[in-house]
Amino acid sequence: MMLFPEALARSESGDVVSAFGKHLRRILDHLGLADFDEDFYASRKTLSSMLDKAGVSEGRRQAIAGHSQGTILNCHYTAHNVEQLKSALDEADFKLEISHNPKLGFPVIRKCHLAGQTMLDLEVTLSEDHKVEKLVVRDSKADESMLEYDTMTESSAADRQKAAQDLTELAKSYSLRMPSNSERRKAVEHLMAYADMANSASQSA
Numbered sequence: 001m002m003l004f005p006e007a008l009a010r011s012e013s014g015d016v017v018s019a020f021g022k023h024l025r026r027i028l029d030h031l032g033l034a035d036f037d038e039d040f041y042a043s044r045k046t047l048s049s050m051l052d053k054a055g056v057s058e059g060r061r062q063a064i065a066g067h068s069q070g071t072i073l074n075c076h077y078t079a080h081n082v083e084q085l086k087s088a089l090d091e092a093d094f095k096l097e098i099s100h101n102p103k104l105g106f107p108v109i110r111k112c113h114l115a116g117q118t119m120l121d122l123e124v125t126l127s128e129d130h131k132v133e134k135l136v137v138r139d140s141k142a143d144e145s146m147l148e149y150d151t152m153t154e155s156s157a158a159d160r161q162k163a164a165q166d167l168t169e170l171a172k173s174y175s176l177r178m179p180s181n182s183e184r185r186k187a188v189e190h191l192m193a194y195a196d197m198a199n200s201a202s203q204s205a
Helices: 005-010 016-031 040-053 058-065 079-089 157-173 182-204
Strands: 095-103 106-112 120-125 132-139 145-148 173-179
Touching: 016 106, 040 058, 040 157, 058 079, 132 157, 132 182, 145 157, 157 173, 157 182
Parallel strands: 120 173
Antiparallel strands: 095 106, 120 132, 132 145
16 A cells, blocks of 8 residues: 555656655645755655665665666565565664654654755766766865866776766765756766666676
8 A cells, every 4th residue: 555645646647756746845835945955856865875875785775766677676576575675764864863742642753963964066067968077076165176077087987987986975974965957967866877887787796
């Protein structure tokens, strides 16, 4: 049974995530809490990074995220395996403070310290084919950049995979302020996908 059946009811194509994400955005807009960098997709990426940091396998991360394509492990999860996925999900550290509320009679979230992470800014230049041509990652409080990648000097597939892995490692310890431009954002996400490809290749070797 779905946790949010109304999301499916609002979807004409069966794409539950998009329907739920759009509805969530409208709620956040109404509450005055909307932020371009804090949407449903971003929360999935944050959760995936948490699970990766906790050592949860790629197949289980994909299954939890609801990816329809992926490894054999992901494609064949059934209700029998839900307990395994729940155990994997519990590995994520949401940095929450939870305590009992005597007035309500049940535990409530008091604080969340995720926002306390240092925010890194991404400066992105695109190539003619809309891929990352140059990437600079900076901490606004520091003079030196934390990561630089330029296809003019680092043009091999190995260079691209290393840049993707370095960026993914930074995402485990810092919050990344993704570009507001949708094309640049997609290009960064496409680059980061190379890290998963490299990890999958090394695990199967």
